[in-house]
Amino acid sequence: MSITLSTPFELNGLQLRNRIVMPPMCQYSAENNNGQPTDWHDVHYVSRAVGGAGLIVIEMTDIEPDGRISEQCLGLWSDVQIPAFARMIERMKRHGAKVGIQIAHAGRKSNCAQVPVSSSDVAFSPAYKQPRALSTDETKRMVELFRDAVARAVQAGVDTVQLHGAHGYLIHQFHSPSINKRTDEYGSDDPTRFGVEIIQAARSVLPSHIPLQMRVSAVDYGEGGYDLAYGIELCRKYQSAGVELLDISTGGGVATSPVMLDVYPGYQLPMARAVKEATGLPVIAVGLLDEPKLALAAVANGDCDLVAVGRGMLRDPYWALHAEQATGSEAKPPKPYLRGY
Numbered sequence: 001m002s003i004t005l006s007t008p009f010e011l012n013g014l015q016l017r018n019r020i021v022m023p024p025m026c027q028y029s030a031e032n033n034n035g036q037p038t039d040w041h042d043v044h045y046v047s048r049a050v051g052g053a054g055l056i057v058i059e060m061t062d063i064e065p066d067g068r069i070s071e072q073c074l075g076l077w078s079d080v081q082i083p084a085f086a087r088m089i090e091r092m093k094r095h096g097a098k099v100g101i102q103i104a105h106a107g108r109k110s111n112c113a114q115v116p117v118s119s120s121d122v123a124f125s126p127a128y129k130q131p132r133a134l135s136t137d138e139t140k141r142m143v144e145l146f147r148d149a150v151a152r153a154v155q156a157g158v159d160t161v162q163l164h165g166a167h168g169y170l171i172h173q174f175h176s177p178s179i180n181k182r183t184d185e186y187g188s189d190d191p192t193r194f195g196v197e198i199i200q201a202a203r204s205v206l207p208s209h210i211p212l213q214m215r216v217s218a219v220d221y222g223e224g225g226y227d228l229a230y231g232i233e234l235c236r237k238y239q240s241a242g243v244e245l246l247d248i249s250t251g252g253g254v255a256t257s258p259v260m261l262d263v264y265p266g267y268q269l270p271m272a273r274a275v276k277e278a279t280g281l282p283v284i285a286v287g288l289l290d291e292p293k294l295a296l297a298a299v300a301n302g303d304c305d306l307v308a309v310g311r312g313m314l315r316d317p318y319w320a321l322h323a324e325q326a327t328g329s330e331a332k333p334p335k336p337y338l339r340g341y
Contacts, residue, residue, distance in 0.1 A: 003299050005292070005320075006329035009054065009306060011245060011282060013209025014160055016054035016098055016306075017332075019299045020320040021284055023247070023308035024059045024102040024162070024215075028072040035062070035075025036084040045088060048313055049097035050334055052320030055306070056092055057100040057162055057213075057247075058085075060169075061153075063145040066113035067105035067170070073112075076103070076149040076156075085156035093157070095334065100160040100213065101153045103146060103202075107131070107170030119174045119194075120181040136184045139194060142170070147201035154206060160245070161206060162213035163198060165238070168252030171195045172217060175234055176253050178224035192237045199241035213284075214238050215247040218271040222253030228271060232278045239279050247284040247308065248272040263287075266294055273303040284308050292323035 001007075009016040022045075029040040048056055061074040068075060075081060089099045108118035108131035117138070118131040134142065150161050165171035173179045174194040180187050186194050195214075202212055216238070218231035226234075235246055250268055268287035276283040285304035289295045290312035298307050312319045318333075325331040325341070333341050 004329050005296050005299065005307070005327055006324050007299070009282075011211050014098060014211050017096055018052070018054040018320065018324065019306050020052070020054050020295070020323065021306050021308040022048045022053045022056040022313050023284075023286055023310045024057045024164075025310050025314065026059045026069065026073060028070055030072045030074055033071045034081070035065070035068070035073065035077065036081050037074060037088050041074075042088050042091065046091045046095065047317040048320075049092040049095035051313075051316075051318035052324065052331070052333070053097050053313070054320070055100060055160070056097050057102055060102050060104045060164060061149070063103065063105050063142075063149040066110060066116070067107070068110060068112050069106045071112045076101075076152040077145070079152065082152050082156050085153070089157045093159075098159040099157070100162050101156075101158050102162045102164050102215065103149050103153065104164035105142065105146070105170040107173045109168055118170070119179055119187070122179060122181070124168065133182065136186065139186050143194070143197045143201050146198045147205055150202040151205040154210065158210070160211045160213055161202060162215055162247060163195075163202060163243075164215050165195055165234075166215040166217040166247075166249045166252055168217075171198065172220075172252055176220050176222070176225055178220065178222045178226075178253050192234060195234075195238060196241040199238055199243055203242040211244040212242055213245040213247055214243045215249060216275075217250050217252050218248050218275055219250045220253040221251050225253040228274060231271070232275055235275050235279050235281075239281055243281070245282050245284065246275055246279065247286065248275050248304075249286050265289065265291060266298065269298055269303045276302075276304065282306070286310065290319075292326040295323060296327040
């Protein structure tokens with residue numbers, strides 16, 4: 001059977017109406033420094049569910065206040081935050097989308113922490129604050145904070161959870177050799193240990209029908225960073241620990257890098273395909289896939305199982321419906337919109 005953008009997708013208990021994913025994109029719109037979704041988030045996410053996305057992954061949601069990029073970022077560090085997420089998630093699911101959430105910690109890329117933390121005491125760039133290295137005990141505590149945030153996401157009603165191990169955030173800051181200069185069990189012994197323990201902790205609170213995703217930078221373009229072979233080994237280790245779906249991106253180790261690929265539509269598809277073939281896991285591909293025929297080719301050719309379209313969905317809440325229509329599939333809009341199709 002040929003795969004199209006409209007082909008349903010199933011992974012354990014997760015059943016998607018199509019192959020189209022709205023990836024996590026920070027809105028910087030939480031109010032009052034409380035980390036809770038607002039009316040803006042509700043309109044933003046629910047409109048994309050109405051617009052036909054199969055899976056919507058809520059933006060980077062942090063495990064503690066100092067783990068945020070900004071004071072306007074979302075968080076799940078308190079049970080008080082659960083109801084606001086639950087209301088929004090229920091409305092998204094009512095319109096046929098399945099809902100994930102990205103659980104994360106910004107580490108040294110936090111702009112709101114007085115003193116950011118990281119695997120080592122190396123700043124992201126001169127424009128960022130100097131971080132301090134987490135102690136071994138603090139690192140173990142951070143694993144527990146990830147676990148607790150995942151448990152709250154489950155209470156809020158998500159269908160899947162994504163851990164953010166890409167783009168230079170805290171998990172990336174541990175598994176990248178260009179950043180992690182530690183000499184304890186989370187460094188030279190095994191830089192993937194932090195990520196592995198977070199995965200295991202997340203799995204301990206996730207029901208079996210809720211798949212665990214991880215976003216990974218398959219290539220770290222930073223000076224002294226890692227190549228695709230190393231990225232594949234990261235993915236294999238995280239797979240063994242309990243990850244069932246990989247969201248493959250690249251970069252994030254340093255603010256600027258002389259070692260950078262040309263950026264063009266679909267430029268990250270070869271990395272997604274390589275990881276898929278090496279691990280056998282289903283893969284989400286990202287990276288300028290806004291053109292519907294390119295998105296179709298990515299899934300039809302087997303480069304990936306799902307396509308994530310970020311900027312395209314920022315411009316067009318109904319990108320999924322329009323892309324299905326543009327590639328020859330039958331768009332299935334909500335009943336009130338049928339006359340428009």
